[in-house]
Amino acid sequence: MDIFSNLLIGLSVALTPVNLAFLFAGVMLGMVVGIIPGFGPAAGIAILLPITYGMNPTSAVIMLSAIYYGSMYGGTITSILLNTPGESSSVASTFDGYPLAQQGRAGPALVMQAVASFIGGTFGVILITLFTPLFSLVTRSFGPPEFFLLVMMGLMTLIAMIDGNWRYGVISALIGFALGTMGVDLETGQTRFTFGSAEMIGGIDFIPIAIGLFGLGELYYVFYQGMHLEGAGIVQYRKEKRFWPEWRDYVETRFTVVRASILGFFIGVIPGAGATIASLMSYSLEKSLSPTPEKFGKGAMAGLVGPEAANNAASSGAMVPLLSLGLPGSAATAVLLAAFLMWGLTPGPLLMTEKPEFAWGLIASMYLGNMALLALNIFAIPLFVLMIKLPYRILAPAVILICTIGTYSVNGSMLETWLMFAAGLVGFFMKLYGYSPAALVLALVLGPLAEQSLRQTLTISRGSFGIFLERPASIWIMGVTVVILVAGILLYRKRQ
Template identity: 85%
Template sequence: MEVLNHLLLGLSVALTPINLAYLFAGVMIGMIVGIIPGFGPAAGIAILLPITFGMEPTGAVIMLAAIYYGSMYGGTITSILLNTPGESSTVASTFDGYPLAQQGRAGPALVMQAVASFVGGTIGVILITVLAPLFSQVTRSFGPPEFFLLVMMGLATLIVMIGGNWRYGLISALIGFALGTVGVDLETGQTRFTFKSAEMIGGIDFIPIAIGVFGLGELYYALYVGLHLKGSGGIVRYDKEQRFWPTARDFIETKFSLVRGSLLGFAIGVIPGAGATVASLMAYSVEKSASPTPEKFGKGAMAGLVGPEAANNAASSGAMVPLLTLGIPGSASTAVLLAAFVLWGLTPGPLLMAQKPEFAWGLIASMYLGNVALLALNIFAIPLFVLMIKLPYRILAPAVILVCTIGTYSVSGSIVETWLMFAAGLVGFFMRLYGFSPAALVLALVLGPLAEQSLRQTLTISGGSFGIFVDRPMSLSILIFTAAIVGGGLLMRRAGRGFKPQ
């Protein structure tokens, strides 16, 4: 009953005309961000942060969150029609989505992916509604040892589950930690690695780094592999098909895939570091294993499209749980969202839901509405997004650089930060090229100060003993859970089923 009251409060916040307008703008932008290959939600949210400066905090965060989960929907359209995932989390959707389109079933595939995304996203938000308050209560007993271990769990999971090479993933995270130490040490007031520059005393802002590695770095990589020469000639013409809508059989055959994908996706999304890409790939494997006709997978099985789609959208909802209740982002995109929260004076963590219920529940309620808007957009506005797919990359690429550069400058009017973004773009390109993990770098940069502070506090409490991590039941539980995830990930790699880099 209490949950329903909270949800009604949230709806009263989200249903104001201005917040609805922000929500609709956010889902539209998210769809566009998802469609552009090599331009992910992390860069999209970071670039659009300055646009929200004139807004009221709840509306701003509603819009930025909508960009995040909206991009999960958008990335699939290119997966189905062009065999090119717009997002790493929609890679699995190419496996059966494109073969379906080639068989003249692009219309049903597009509608089914929209339905699966809607079901996954909505089940995810229902689970947030029920579980986030419980999580929030449990995490109130967390102290510095638990927070330090949660940061380590997020990074370890990210490195083991996604990175192609765990050593390069670890190096990426350490670089992020190193960048996070630049500036003033909050405990002693001593400056570190500032080159005596006044601009560096406040530390390295992660926004130019995120825009650089995810915006410019990915774009340089796309040019390096020749994406600018590929036209939209290979795009499948869905409008020539006789049947646009899916059949009753499509729904009946995939009803369990929808539920399985949603639950699996949410569970994986809650784990810091795992994320939507891992969720969708795991859902694909699960669907193939559960199917009575696994030989059809990869040749146009609807369950092979529906399961991963439900999973990646549910995972994006699941990732909001540690963000809202612990203040710990599980991915680069949620790290940028965390920064947006902080920018607006909101501190995500165990007390957020109790102290700022109108904000937390307004955001959750907006996600229900956002998923409905995305379902409608995905079915009825497909021609509009197909037009965008046809925009040549050779025109899109300079436009993206322009937006990245001006977006970075406008955050704080600093040319130093703009150069920093440029440098991060070059480093991001080489990281992408050689299998490093830009996501681990950005996540570590954002979480670095929390990791350092909580480790120092932990060792002060324990008198320098690391035994405190196993003495406390909560921290021991997190340690065991982390060991299980990392061990499982390593075993899967050894068995040759490890996930490929983004």
């Protein structure tokens, strides 16, 4: 009953005209961010963060969160019409989405992906509503050892799930940790790695790093791969006789959408796993359960619906550790955490009780945001098709311009602007050689927390690491981490 009364409070916050306007702006921007290949939600949120400075904190976070889950919807449009995923989480949607479009079923594919995304997203929000307060209650007893282990778990999961060289993943995370140690040591007041610069005393702000790695770095990579030279081979959906799906499309995928939503949400809850893993696992699951697995990859509707429901449910699931523990599980949620902190909102076990109007306002806005996205994805497709046609040669300079000015406007710092440019170059090489910019950003954000927690833990235990084996919650977290690592190793071997 308490949950429902809180949700009503949340709805009263989310339904104010100002918050509704920013929610709608957020979902629109999220769609645009999702549509642009190589430009993810982390970069989108980081670049748009400075624009929210003059706003009310709740409106700002509602808008930035809407960009995050809105991008999950947008990424699929290019997967279906262009065979190019707008987001990594939409890669699985190309497997059957594009073949469906080639068979003259682009309209039904677009509508079905919108419906599946809506069901997955809304299902995820319902579980957030139920699970986040529960999580907050459980995690209230967590101390420094558990927080340290949770940070490690998130990073290890991210590294274990990297589709490539795990050593490069570890190096990426360690670089992030190293950058996180720069500035004043909060416990002793001593400066570290500042090289005499007054601007460095505050440490390295992760916003220029995130904008550089995910904004500029990805853009350089897109150009390097020659994607800007490719002609827009967009499949025309308006030429079709039937735009709406047939009844059998809904009937055949009714269990798929339920399975994918459940799977996606729980994968999303695990820090570091994320929407991409969820969508790929859902695709594999559906293919293995299907009586006609040979149709997968040739235009099976379940092959599109499963990943779509899963990645949207996962993006909702990722909000649970963020809201209840203050731990982001991906680069995009790390940027969201920065937005929360910028507004003086500290996510964690006490957020739900100390700032209920904010926490529940955000959750309630996600129900409304998913509804708006469903409508947009069905009725505003021509608008987004126009955006797909916008050439990279015009888009790229515009994105660079906004990245640069956006970074400067945060603190009016030229050092940070140069840092963003350097991060762009580093991000390009990281992407090119299979390093993990996401692990770097996550470690940069969580590094100070990990260091503080570890030092506090060792102070409590008088230098003994045995403390991690003395607390039941710590043992549980380590157990889950081991399971995830084993799963990651098995996946890695399977890929090899």
